[in-house]
Amino acid sequence: MIRYQFFPRSRGVTHEIQKVIECFKAVESDIDSTTSNLVSNEVLAKVRPHLEKCGYKVEIGKSNDQKIDVPVLFGKDNAIDKSFYADALSEDGRIVIEVEAGQATENHRFLKDIFEACMMFDVEYLVLAVRKKYRNHDDFSRVYTFLETLYISNRLQLPLKGILLIGY
Numbered sequence: 001m002i003r004y005q006f007f008p009r010s011r012g013v014t015h016e017i018q019k020v021i022e023c024f025k026a027v028e029s030d031i032d033s034t035t036s037n038l039v040s041n042e043v044l045a046k047v048r049p050h051l052e053k054c055g056y057k058v059e060i061g062k063s064n065d066q067k068i069d070v071p072v073l074f075g076k077d078n079a080i081d082k083s084f085y086a087d088a089l090s091e092d093g094r095i096v097i098e099v100e101a102g103q104a105t106e107n108h109r110f111l112k113d114i115f116e117a118c119m120m121f122d123v124e125y126l127v128l129a130v131r132k133k134y135r136n137h138d139d140f141s142r143v144y145t146f147l148e149t150l151y152i153s154n155r156l157q158l159p160l161k162g163i164l165l166i167g168y
Contacts (some may be wrong), residue, residue, distance in 0.1 A: 002028045003140055003167035008151045017164050020127050023050035024166050031168045033131035040101040044087050055091035070120040084116040096120060097127040104130040104139045118159050129166040140167025
């Protein structure tokens with residue numbers, strides 16, 4: 001079963017964010033980390049058709065023309081000087097999705113995802129999907145605790161309107 005939590009907890013899930021949750025729920029039996037050991041690209045491939053129906057651009061491979069490039073810095077004549085890749089991006093460019101598997105907490109990949117989403121031009125929301133079970137721990141719970149601490153402590157202000165954490 002898909003688990004999720006929106007941060008900050010003082011705000012509810014928007015209609016657009018709810019659509020993303022439904023995309024993951026549509027394939028929850030196929031991507032359940034308690035019963036399967038899919039890598040992040042395999043999870044993204046299962047969710048892709050549902051996200052595309054909602055108007056998302058979704059990464060289809062690892063070559064540059066198959067990745068989703070999101071601008072970060074602009075130079076002369078508005079040329080893009082720096083960009084980061086996203087797993088998926090909403091049609092209006094406000095919601096970025098990152099799907100992680102084994103690297104989510106082992107290598108703190110979720111922190112890199114948060115940083116990059118904060119730097120991306122016009123991005124307002126990050127959807128971060130992580131495994132519920134990886135080796136002998138629950139990545140969803142680990143990231144949840146981190147995000148809960150981040151938002152409750154109020155010591156660091158993110159430029160995002162919110163982060164949706166999904167456990168698959």
